[in-house]
Amino acid sequence: MSIDNYKLAEENGWPLMRSERxxxxxxIFLAAFSTAMATWCFTIGGFVxxxxxxxxxxxxxxxxxxxxxxMVTLATLPMCSKYGIDSVVASRAQLGTRGSYLxxxxxxxxxxxxxxxxxIYKGRAIAELLVTFGIMDRKYWNLCVAIVGVLAVFVVLDxxxxxxxxxxxxxxxxxxxxxxxxxxxxxxxxxxxxxHGVLSxxxxxxxxGAAGNWTSALEVMVAVNLSWWPYVGPIVRTSPSARQSLWPxxxxxxxxxxxxxxxxxxxxxxxxxxxxDPTSFLVDQGGVIVGIVMLAFLLIxxxxxxxxxxxxxxxxxxxxxxxxxxSWKWTIFLVSLPAMLVVGxxxxxxxxxxxxxxxxxxxxxxxxxxxxxxxxxxLRRGRFDVLSLxxxxxxxxxxxxxxxxxxxFVAFAAxxxxxIYLLDPINYVYRTPFQYTTASFxxxxxxxxxxxxGVMLFLAPSGVGGYGRKSAAPSGRPASPVTETATxxxxx
Amino acid sequence: MSxxxxxxxxxxxxxxxxxxxxxxPLTCSDYLLFAIATIMVxxxxxxxxxxx
Numbered sequence: 001m002s003i004d005n006y007k008l009a010e011e012n013g014w015p016l017m018r019s020e021r022x023x024x025x026x027x028i029f030l031a032a033f034s035t036a037m038a039t040w041c042f043t044i045g046g047f048v049x050x051x052x053x054x055x056x057x058x059x060x061x062x063x064x065x066x067x068x069x070x071m072v073t074l075a076t077l078p079m080c081s082k083y084g085i086d087s088v089v090a091s092r093a094q095l096g097t098r099g100s101y102l103x104x105x106x107x108x109x110x111x112x113x114x115x116x117x118x119x120i121y122k123g124r125a126i127a128e129l130l131v132t133f134g135i136m137d138r139k140y141w142n143l144c145v146a147i148v149g150v151l152a153v154f155v156v157l158d159x160x161x162x163x164x165x166x167x168x169x170x171x172x173x174x175x176x177x178x179x180x181x182x183x184x185x186x187x188x189x190x191x192x193x194x195x196h197g198v199l200s201x202x203x204x205x206x207x208x209g210a211a212g213n214w215t216s217a218l219e220v221m222v223a224v225n226l227s228w229w230p231y232v233g234p235i236v237r238t239s240p241s242a243r244q245s246l247w248p249x250x251x252x253x254x255x256x257x258x259x260x261x262x263x264x265x266x267x268x269x270x271x272x273x274x275x276x277d278p279t280s281f282l283v284d285q286g287g288v289i290v291g292i293v294m295l296a297f298l299l300i301x302x303x304x305x306x307x308x309x310x311x312x313x314x315x316x317x318x319x320x321x322x323x324x325x326x327s328w329k330w331t332i333f334l335v336s337l338p339a340m341l342v343v344g345x346x347x348x349x350x351x352x353x354x355x356x357x358x359x360x361x362x363x364x365x366x367x368x369x370x371x372x373x374x375x376x377x378x379l380r381r382g383r384f385d386v387l388s389l390x391x392x393x394x395x396x397x398x399x400x401x402x403x404x405x406x407x408x409f410v411a412f413a414a415x416x417x418x419x420i421y422l423l424d425p426i427n428y429v430y431r432t433p434f435q436y437t438t439a440s441f442x443x444x445x446x447x448x449x450x451x452x453x454g455v456m457l458f459l460a461p462s463g464v465g466g467y468g469r470k471s472a473a474p475s476g477r478p479a480s481p482v483t484e485t486a487t488x489x490x491x492x
Numbered sequence: 493m494s495x496x497x498x499x500x501x502x503x504x505x506x507x508x509x510x511x512x513x514x515x516x517p518l519t520c521s522d523y524l525l526f527a528i529a530t531i532m533v534x535x536x537x538x539x540x541x542x543x544x
Contacts, residue, residue, distance in 0.1 A: 005500055008500065009500070009501075009504060012501075014500070014501050014504050015504045015505060015507075015508040017504070017507065017508065017513045018512070018513050018514060018515055018516075019513065021515070055541070055544050056541050056542070056544070058541075059537045059538065059540060059541025059544070060538070060541060062534075062537055063533075063534035063535075063537035063538045063541070064534070066529060066530045066533055066534045066537075067530060067531070067534045069530060070526075070530045070531065073526070073530075077518075078517065078518060081515040081517075082514050082515050082517060083508050083514065083515070084508065084514075084515060210542070214538065214541075214542065218538075236515075237515075239515070240515055240516065241515055241516035242515050242516060242517050242518045242522075243516055243517075243518055243519065243522055244516070246518060246522055246526060250526070250529060250530065254530070382517070386505045386508050386509060387497075387502065387505040387506070389505075390497055390501055390505060391496075391497065392496070393496075
């Protein structure tokens with residue numbers, strides 16, 4: 001039988017052959033950049049303005065965006081690119097065939113969480129414009145936010161119902177438009193308040209110590225970049241080369257969100273209580289023309305990001321048993337339904353939701369990245385038993401104990417405990433040595449070390465999980481007809 | 493059992509083990525440049541930002 005159903009493999013997260021992958025450097029970069037640049041950048045920058053001034057904040061945003069992309073790149077790019085698989089499938093080797101439902105849950109909650117924020121902010125911006133122009137009374141503000149937010153979900157669904165290929169093919173157009181529009185927004189802001197006004201503004205509510213302020217800003221950027229975990233796999237699996245994808249991912253996802261957040265930082269500093277969102281200020285100052293520019297930016301930037309979010313979560317959800325029987329259109333609709341409900345009924349809670357959501361990203365994805373990096377680079381030395389990633393039962397090497405890898409879950413819990421010890425995710429209060437280490441990096445390191453120790457003590461001696469010399473194809477399953485020869489065997 | 497999987501998926505799992513159809517991996521120099529760009533450059537940026 002020949003392998004010829006690319007669409008089936010693409011939509012269900014099956015391995016893609018190198019010859020089937022058509023995305024080059026530029027396409028990957030534009031897809032990544034159009035995903036990273038959205039109105040969440042305003043909020044992220046606004047968050048940093050709490051702790052740092054414009055000069056320090058600019059350096060912190062750029063440094064944090066590069067630092068933040070380290071873990072997520074190492075945890076996803078090598079394996080997803082090598083085998084043409086997505087991030088959730090890759091995590092089955094560490095969490096187990098059923099344990100990967102955890103990563104599926106994280107993918108769903110993070111992508112939908114971002115989308116909810118985008119839809120709410122889009123609704124708020126349009127409501128603000130309608131109020132400013134005297135078209136709508138302010139008492140209908142909340143209702144308008146909910147209605148616009150839900151309508152925005154339907155607009156995005158209409159765009160992505162044509163399938164995954166369509167989603168990515170729109171990336172270049174959106175990325176170029178977003179770049180132009182964000183430059184215009186930045187220019188408008190500086191024209192209105194002046195460069196001196198931006199540079200002389202002080203941080204809103206910093207901690208007493210400089211280290212705590214710097215690390216809080218860096219931690220935000222690391223957490224934001226960790227949330228690219230669900231997005232990187234689906235994008236890089238369509239490129240024939242990891243080398244070709246590396247820099248587009250670093251610059252598009254990492255620097256993209258850092259540069260995009262500068263507008264939010266400057267706005268947060270010069271427009272008190274704006275939270276980094278320049279819409280209201282610029283419309284007040286600039287009138288109808290500026291309002292239309294802002295509206296265009298919000299619509300274009302958020303649509304591209306929301307499309308990728310729903311695409312990534314739909315791809316993940318289709319890994320569930322029998323979910324591949326659903327049509328693509330039904331999948332994206334069902335995946336988006338909870339987001340519609342949240343946007344429709346809880347739009348007014350967006351502010352408090354954002355801080356907790358950021359912390360959740362660090363708490364959840366940092367340990368997962370640590371485990372995956374340790375597994376791929378230290379334990380398995382760059383190879384998976386690919387068939388075992390898809391087998392649902394005992395015939396899989398990654399079935400572990402009832403489909404769950406206890407070592408993976410203990411390591412995950414250790415990483416979470418480390419994070420929460422260093423940084424209270426609800427109140428954003430830290431403990432030493434957070435101000436020198438961040439919370440995400442220690443959480444990832446602890447999770448990775450616990451995973452390595454656990455595997456060497458409990459799994460490798462018995463050959464469970466494909467580790468150790470005793471490892472072999474489980475009973476009832478024939479050995480793979482093709483074996484990898486160019487990469488060394490697992491180290492334990 | 494592997495027979496429960498769609499035949500195309502099984503074929504793909506077998507064929508992707510061939511190095512010639514896998515994605516081209518990163519090289520040591522890629523990892524080195526990656527470390528410079530994502531660890532050394534941020535460290536320099538932080539040092540400059542703190543000093544300013």
